[in-house]
Amino acid sequence: MSKKTLIVLAMLVLFSFMAVPGYAQEPACDDTYTVQADDWLSKLADRFFGTYLAYPAIVDATNAMNSQDDSYAKIKNPDEIEIGQQLCIPSSEEAEAFLNPTAAEGKALVEFWTTDNESDRVAVYEAVAAAYMAQNPNVEVRIVPIQEAGVSQRIAVAVAANRKPDIVRMGIERVATFAADGILDQDASMAVINSIGMDDFREGPLSMVIDPATGKYAAVPYDGWIQAIWYRTDLFDQLGLAAPVTWDAISAANCSVAGQGNFLYGVTLGSDPGQNYGQQIFEQVAISNNAWPFDEAGNVTMNTPEMIAALEWYTSLQDCAAPGPQYWRGAREAYEYDQAAMLFYSTYIMDDLVDGSGLEGGGNVELPTPDLAVKTGFAPMMQGPNGSASYGQLVTLGIMTGADPAAQDVVKFFLTEGYQDVLALAPFGKVPVLKSAVDGWKGSSEYFANYSPETLEQIANGYDSMQRWLFRPDYDATERAVVGDIEGRLLIPQVISAIALEGSMTPETGAAFLQEQVEALLAERSQ
Numbered sequence: 001m002s003k004k005t006l007i008v009l010a011m012l013v014l015f016s017f018m019a020v021p022g023y024a025q026e027p028a029c030d031d032t033y034t035v036q037a038d039d040w041l042s043k044l045a046d047r048f049f050g051t052y053l054a055y056p057a058i059v060d061a062t063n064a065m066n067s068q069d070d071s072y073a074k075i076k077n078p079d080e081i082e083i084g085q086q087l088c089i090p091s092s093e094e095a096e097a098f099l100n101p102t103a104a105e106g107k108a109l110v111e112f113w114t115t116d117n118e119s120d121r122v123a124v125y126e127a128v129a130a131a132y133m134a135q136n137p138n139v140e141v142r143i144v145p146i147q148e149a150g151v152s153q154r155i156a157v158a159v160a161a162n163r164k165p166d167i168v169r170m171g172i173e174r175v176a177t178f179a180a181d182g183i184l185d186q187d188a189s190m191a192v193i194n195s196i197g198m199d200d201f202r203e204g205p206l207s208m209v210i211d212p213a214t215g216k217y218a219a220v221p222y223d224g225w226i227q228a229i230w231y232r233t234d235l236f237d238q239l240g241l242a243a244p245v246t247w248d249a250i251s252a253a254n255c256s257v258a259g260q261g262n263f264l265y266g267v268t269l270g271s272d273p274g275q276n277y278g279q280q281i282f283e284q285v286a287i288s289n290n291a292w293p294f295d296e297a298g299n300v301t302m303n304t305p306e307m308i309a310a311l312e313w314y315t316s317l318q319d320c321a322a323p324g325p326q327y328w329r330g331a332r333e334a335y336e337y338d339q340a341a342m343l344f345y346s347t348y349i350m351d352d353l354v355d356g357s358g359l360e361g362g363g364n365v366e367l368p369t370p371d372l373a374v375k376t377g378f379a380p381m382m383q384g385p386n387g388s389a390s391y392g393q394l395v396t397l398g399i400m401t402g403a404d405p406a407a408q409d410v411v412k413f414f415l416t417e418g419y420q421d422v423l424a425l426a427p428f429g430k431v432p433v434l435k436s437a438v439d440g441w442k443g444s445s446e447y448f449a450n451y452s453p454e455t456l457e458q459i460a461n462g463y464d465s466m467q468r469w470l471f472r473p474d475y476d477a478t479e480r481a482v483v484g485d486i487e488g489r490l491l492i493p494q495v496i497s498a499i500a501l502e503g504s505m506t507p508e509t510g511a512a513f514l515q516e517q518v519e520a521l522l523a524e525r526s527q
Contacts, residue, residue: 027064030091035081044087049095053161056146056154057098061090063147067119070361077149077274099161103140108406110141111165113154115395117145118358121425128418132410139406149275152177152488159183166403167411169222172208172394173470177484179211179218180477180525186216188399192411193217196434204463205433208394208470213477219396220411223423223430225346226462227280227391228380230353232341235260236377244342246383247288247313255320257341262368267342268331269317271324273490273497277331281344282492284391286310287467288384293486293518294472294479300522302514306386311507313384315500324501332357336365336372346393347459348429351447373450380458381465392466394433420444431462478525485521 033044041059042052049057055078065072065088072086081087090098103109114125122145129141144165146154151170155178158164164183168174178184189209193201205221229244231253236242239256242249254266270278286292291306301307318324322334328345335343336356343349349357353373356365369375380390397411414422420440423430427445432438438460442448448456470483486492495514498505505513 027061027068027088028090029061029065029088030094031089033087033089035083035085035087037083039081039083041075041078041081044089045095048089049092051099053157054095054099056157057090057095058087059147059150060098060144061088061094062086063117063145064088074147074360075150076147078147078153079150080274099163101142101163103142107138107140108404110139110167110404110407110410111144112141112167112169112410113144113146113165114169115146115148115151115171116169116422116425117147124421124425128414128421129410131418132413136406136409139410141410149490155183164400164402166400166407168398168400170219170396170398172219172396172468173484173487175209175219175396175398175484176211176470176477176480177488178398179213180481180484183401184218185399185401185403186211186214186218188403188408189217189220192220192399192408192415195408195412196415200434200436202433202435202463204466205394209396211477212475212480219398220415221433222395222397222415223432224392224394224463224466225348225429225431226380226459226466227284227344227346227393228378229382230335230343230345230349231377231379232257232263232375233377234375235263235341243377243379245379245381247385250342250382251313251317253342254317258320260341262338263341265322265334265340266320267317267344268322268326268334268340269314269324269496269500270327270331270344270493271318271321271497271500272327273325273494275327275493276487276490277327278493278496279487279490280391280393282310282314282496283469284382284389284467285314285384287389287391287469288382288387289313290384290386292472293469293483294475296474298476298479300515300518302518303508303511307514308507308511309385311495311499311510315496315507318500325497329360333359333365336367338368346429347431347462348426350428350451351426351445354447354450373447378451378455378458380462389467390462390465391468392462394463394466395430428459431459433463478522481525482518482521485525486518489517489521491517 041055045055046052059075059078062072063074066074072088125143129143209217209219211218231244241253244250244253257263258266270281289306289310291310295301334340353376356367358364381388399407419437423441424444432441495510499510
């Protein structure tokens with residue numbers, strides 16, 4: 001089914017949906033509130049609606065307003081609001097609809113939370129949902145965009161309110177935690193995978209979603225991306241620099257390129273304590289030095305010499321990096337504007353290196369360098385003193401316990417009839433997990449022509465070499481859940497910020513802090 005057909009169907013169906021916070025609608029505020037000292041979202045939800053559980057309704061209403069009025073700053077992490085920030089307070093009726101969602105009479109409701117939350121992507125999800133509903137008029141599929149950084153908090157509140165969604169699009173790091181919490185319907189995921197055909201799934205993604213405690217697939221693999229250092233090959237060649245593959249080569253290039261031409265910095269680090277960008281980069285650094293959260297015996301190993309060395313090397317790059325705090329948006333724009341000559345980023349960047357990425361305030365970056373994609377190298381493997389590592393992400397569709405049975409059919413539809421439409425949103429950042437989808441994916445974008453066959457082959461086969469702390473095969477379910485907790489609680493970004501920006505920690509004290517925190521998480525999970 002073509003994207004045009006899907007979108008037309010979506011428009012016909014959307015008008016029948018009940019408006020709820022976070023859902024596609026004309027944004028409106030019942031009240032506007034300016035954040036004061038000692039405010040937090042759950043406190044405000046209790047004040048306006050009589051329950052802290054309604055705070056996501058304020059988040060969704062504010063983020064919806066942000067799309068048309070930038071005086072409402074987008075809330076990326078519900079734990080972080082600032083004095084003076086303007087919030088959109090929805091009506092009591094909308095908050096009630098959030099807490100107790102209902103479908104039209106006689107219809108089953110399937111609520112689908114997606115971290116693909118940009119407006120153009122949400123529109124395609126809604127179009128696929130509309131196509132499904134056209135075929136299944138007894139089911140109402142409601143797409144709810146949510147922020148990646150707030151997934152864990154959002155699910156915790158949903159569990160407390162006894163109103164979990166049916167489907168959640170989420171990164172693999174959440175799966176182990178939610179599986180350990182017993183809130184994923186593993187039998188439903190198994191049923192979907194078997195219905196599509198287990199042989200059609202690539203082996204790597206399936207192995208990543210196995211719950212060691214049950215031997216079942218805890219979620220359904222959906223798509224993913226590969227991380228790399230993207231770098232200016234023209235500048236590296238001009239200066240005689242080696243490709244940024246080893247720690248030594250990366251360090252040498254970092255300060256060598258700073259000050260050359262328009263380049264102010266070597267790289268932009270993930271140093272924002274409220275964003276998981278720093279975790280994604282650091283994990284690859286740590287694995288390349290054989291630094292892991294646990295050893296083979298299950299002991300916490302966050303303060304080993306290898307981990308301390310990884311913290312020391314990574315934060316040392318701040319000497320010639322863009323000033324922080326920084327996360328993926330600043331890093332991407334610094335590279336595109338010729339301010340930094342290296343970029344830690346996923347394959348999502350590939351179309352942006354041709355057209356310029358979208359700006360938060362609207363419009364696109366105007367690339368000062370013609371043929372930037374052609375002048376950009378791709379270095380997915382990193383070699384450290386004690387090993388080498390690549391890094392990537394697998395995105396899954398989790399079916400929650402208590403989900404309406406129709407959720408299984410919706411997930412299957414998103415992996416079959418609607419799959420290519422979703423992959424086409426960002427083909428380089430959405431590598432298919434189904435073998436049958438690869439040929440369609442390769443022909444889904446004109447941007448493939450800007451990169452070498454070698455680069456494209458590395459991306460297509462990226463699941464084979466991808467490494468994550470979470471994927472270590474000897475980790476049991478509890479250890480994997482703790483790895484998910486480490487990322488969910490942003491422990492690594494907090495330590496990186498404390499060392500590289502604030503100077504309140506050293507690599508040694510940062511590692512000691514991580515050791516203490518992870519030991520506490522393990523004890524909590526082991527009870």
